[in-house]
Amino acid sequence: MLHGGGKDKHAGSGGAILTRRNLLEFAGLALATTAIPRGGIIAKAADSQGETAQHVSPVMDKLSRYMSEARERVLPDEVVEKAKHHILDTLAAMISGSEIRPGRAAIEFVRAYGGKEVATVVSSNIVCGPIEAALANGVLAHADETDDSHGPSRSHPGVSVVPAALAAGEQFGISGQHFLRAVTLGYDVGTRVTMSMGGPGYQAATHRSTHGTVAAFAAGAAAGCAAGLGVQQMRFLLDYSAQQTSGIGAWSRDAEHMEKAFLFGGKPAAGGVTAAMMIRSGWTGVDDIFSGSDNFFEALAPRENGVVKADPTQLVDKLGERYEITRTNIKKWTVGSPIQAPLDALVGFFKQRTFNADDVRKVVVRIASDEANTVSNRDMPDICLQHMVAIMLLDKTATFRSAHDKARMKDPAVLLQRAKVEVLADSRIDARRPRREAIVELTLSDGTQLSEWVRDVRGTADNPMTREEVVAKARDLIAPVMGSAACLALLDKVLALEGVKDIRELRPVLQRS
Numbered sequence: 001m002l003h004g005g006g007k008d009k010h011a012g013s014g015g016a017i018l019t020r021r022n023l024l025e026f027a028g029l030a031l032a033t034t035a036i037p038r039g040g041i042i043a044k045a046a047d048s049q050g051e052t053a054q055h056v057s058p059v060m061d062k063l064s065r066y067m068s069e070a071r072e073r074v075l076p077d078e079v080v081e082k083a084k085h086h087i088l089d090t091l092a093a094m095i096s097g098s099e100i101r102p103g104r105a106a107i108e109f110v111r112a113y114g115g116k117e118v119a120t121v122v123s124s125n126i127v128c129g130p131i132e133a134a135l136a137n138g139v140l141a142h143a144d145e146t147d148d149s150h151g152p153s154r155s156h157p158g159v160s161v162v163p164a165a166l167a168a169g170e171q172f173g174i175s176g177q178h179f180l181r182a183v184t185l186g187y188d189v190g191t192r193v194t195m196s197m198g199g200p201g202y203q204a205a206t207h208r209s210t211h212g213t214v215a216a217f218a219a220g221a222a223a224g225c226a227a228g229l230g231v232q233q234m235r236f237l238l239d240y241s242a243q244q245t246s247g248i249g250a251w252s253r254d255a256e257h258m259e260k261a262f263l264f265g266g267k268p269a270a271g272g273v274t275a276a277m278m279i280r281s282g283w284t285g286v287d288d289i290f291s292g293s294d295n296f297f298e299a300l301a302p303r304e305n306g307v308v309k310a311d312p313t314q315l316v317d318k319l320g321e322r323y324e325i326t327r328t329n330i331k332k333w334t335v336g337s338p339i340q341a342p343l344d345a346l347v348g349f350f351k352q353r354t355f356n357a358d359d360v361r362k363v364v365v366r367i368a369s370d371e372a373n374t375v376s377n378r379d380m381p382d383i384c385l386q387h388m389v390a391i392m393l394l395d396k397t398a399t400f401r402s403a404h405d406k407a408r409m410k411d412p413a414v415l416l417q418r419a420k421v422e423v424l425a426d427s428r429i430d431a432r433r434p435r436r437e438a439i440v441e442l443t444l445s446d447g448t449q450l451s452e453w454v455r456d457v458r459g460t461a462d463n464p465m466t467r468e469e470v471v472a473k474a475r476d477l478i479a480p481v482m483g484s485a486a487c488l489a490l491l492d493k494v495l496a497l498e499g500v501k502d503i504r505e506l507r508p509v510l511q512r513s
Contacts, residue, residue, distance in 0.1 A: 056235070060288040062316045063189070064234040070185040070225050071178050079323045080498070083180045085470045086148055086187075088494045089330050090141050090158035091122065091510065092474040095481050096334075096400055097143030098123035102261040106139035119170040120507045123481060127507070130167040134219075134273045137163035138265030143257065144404070145336045145382045146477065150328045151434040151460075153191035154200040155214035157328060159265035161186035164219035164272040168226035169503040171277065176500025182225035187325040190218020196314035197301045200434045203249050204370070205302035205309075211264045212247020213300070219272030220244075227276040236285035240275035242296045244268070255379050290315065329436070330459045330470060334400045334477070336383035338371035341438035341454040346392045349442055349450045357393040357417050359444050365389065366426035366439040376423045381406055390417035400477055436460065467495075482512055 056064075075083070097103035107124050115129030121136045128136075141147055141159035148158045165182040168174075174182070194202050194210045203210045220241035224234055247263045254260045279285075289296050290312050301310035333343050342365045349355075365385060367375075378384040381391075382403040391402050394417060408414050429437050436457050442450045456463035465473075471491060479487040490509040493500065500506070 055292055056288045057291040057312070059312045059315055060235060060238075060290055062319070064231050064238070066316070066319050067185060067189065067221060067224065067234040067237075068229060068231045070181050071174075071228060073181065073320075075181060075184060075323075079184060079326060080180055081467070082323070082326050083184050084495055084497060085330060085465075085467065086158050086325055086328060087162055087180075087183060087497070088474050088491070089146075089148055089470060090162040091490070091494065092477040093142070093144060093146040093159070094122040094137055094140040094163075096146055096477040097140040097261075099481060100143040100404065101256060102258040103140045103143035105258060106136040106143070106261075106266065110136040119167040120504075120510050122510045123512060125511055125513050130171040130277070131270050131273050133170075134163045134167035134223075135266045135270035137166065138219075138267070138269035139258075139261040140265075142261040142265040144334065146331065146334045146400070148328050148330050149337050150187070150191050150214075150324060151436065152199050152327065153194045153214050153324075154203065154210040154434060155191060155194065155218075156211055156264050157187045157190055157214065157218050157324075159261075160215035160219040160268040160272065161190070161222045163265065163269040164276075165222040165226050166503065166506075167269070167273050168223040168276055170507075171273075172227055173502050173504065174226050176497035176503060176505075178226065179500075179503045180497055182222045184323060184325050185225045186218040186222030187328060188319065188323060189221035190214040190216075191324045191328075192315050192317070192319075193217045196312055197297070197310045200370070202302060206300065207249045208300060209247030209249055209251055209263060211251070212268065213245050215264060215268035216245040216271060217241045219268040220275050221272075223272040223276035224279070227280045229276065229279060232287070233279050235287050235289075236279045236283065237275055239285040239287075239289040240279065241272065242289045244271040244275065245296075245300065252374060257380065327461045329457070329461065330465055330473075332457075332459045332465060332469070332473065333388075333398050333403070334382065334473075335388050335398060335403050336375050336385075337436055338367055338375045338438075339383070339385050339388050340457045340459065341367070341436055342385060342389060342440050343392055343398055344458055345438060345440035345452040345454045346389065346442075347397075348452055348454075349440075350396055352450060353448070355444060357390075359446075360393055360417070360420055360442060361445050362443045363389055363393075363421045364424060364441040365421065366424045366429060366441075367437075368429040368433050369425040369427075370433070371429075371436075372423055372425040381409055384409070385423055386418045386421040387414065389421045390414045393417050401480075471495075486512070 110121055110128055110132045111126055113132055115132045117127040119130040119133035121133050122140055138160055147156055149156050161183055165179055169179050191214055194214050220237050224237040251260045251263050297308055297310040301308045333340055375383050375385040381387050387409055392398050437455050439453045459465045475487055493506055493509050
């Protein structure tokens with residue numbers, strides 16, 4: 001049985017795990033507050049298509065109904081604005097990613113593979129099948145460390161959600177408003193899956209990838225919304241998403257970022273579109289993959305003393321009230337997430353005092369243990385903390401170009417500065433995870449010491465970037481590849497998505513000859 005970790009408010013002061021009998025007694029009431037047993041809650045509900053579903057828990061009933069209604073649900077203005085920011089940021093990542101090896105490989109693959117001319121491959125002249133386009137665009141979006149990230153679920157939602165929504169949206173000719181809602185739904189559904197199993201701790205406990213798990217459900221939800229699936233169809237979609245969940249923590253050993261781009265973006269985006277199209281055409285599946293025998297949580301959630309550690313109610317917690325896209329970070333710097341806070345600290349030091357790289361004696365960067373394992377002394381410049389600190393000391397900024405100049409990793413001037421940088425795992429920062437915080441201590445040659453604990457990184461939910469900052473970052477990524485005029489046209493189109501009648505109108509501003 002599943003254990004939500006809390007006490008059952010109906011079970012008395014003993015706080016015992018709910019039994020099947022407990023749940024059946026309360027099946028007609030509100031959602032259970034702690035757990036769903038192996039057998040699930042048996043309920044009958046007629047969906048919008050007039051079909052009757054059995055063995056559906058209240059969690060699944062609420063989630064699938066919310067998903068099916070998302071295409072018509074009016075979003076708050078601030079959520080629409082956030083969605084535009086993340087769509088623009090992800091499209092910019094695709095465009096800049098087309099210049100990097102994983103992105104080039106994705107374009108070459110889909111050009112050779114072909115497919116019916118339906119969907120756009122960004123930053124190319126290719127129009128192909130929606131499944132192939134979703135795959136290519138997902139890889140493009142995470143070819144680099146430019147895209148967004150969601151701390152509580154430890155995932156990169158945009159790289160699977162936006163490609164899936166775009167490809168399915170082109171298949172079915174949805175409006176820009178519908179596209180915004182599909183993207184927002186993808187963030188809401190996917191992130192809640194790993195949050196229900198412990199968030200970032202899920203990967204540490206199981207060795208499975210939080211990123212791959214979130215992406216399978218996020219892309220499926222976005223594509224399903226674009227496809228206009230009904231209530232029961234959404235339940236089948238969640239079933240197919242569960243069956244496609246994959247990925248293990250070994251992705252961190254990928255030195256070329258290609259497997260990572262496939263796992264985080266390409267594979268789940270293509271899988272989500274595939275599932276949505278099959279189900280729309282009449283494929284069926286399991287009504288409730290989150291409860292009943294051999295369910296998703298029993299298969300994949302962590303266990304403690306033989307008990308599954310998961311809280312299925314987190315799947316619908318504050319659904320429609322708390323939009324996860326508003327809790328998703330946009331990176332100010334086009335480098336790995338754990339490097340954001342240290343670079344912010346250095347910028348603050350430059351504002352406090354005038355000094356040059358040669359004036360620095362030592363830099364100590366304290367970050368979380370898992371972050372240190374991810375970004376300490378890596379071979380790729382944009383995910384090597386020591387290297388990027390050295391670049392910041394020399395250049396007083398970090399651009400997309402400087403973060404991807406691998407030749408500078410052997411530059412004697414850079415190596416001289418890099419030798420001054422010490423990266424330490426710090427238990428104080430561990431206690432703050434999943435927040436991306438850092439303590440940076442800089443010592444100058446005259447003995448002056450500067451120290452900063454960066455708690456609210458620029459671009460995070462607690463310190464968000466303005467529209468102007470998001471646009472400036474996008475322009476820096478798009479214009480060198482597409483040209484200034486094309487960049488401006490793309491910016492205008494994305495920031496006015498509500499007025500787009502058919503998402504296919506984006507194709508001319510997303511492609512180049």
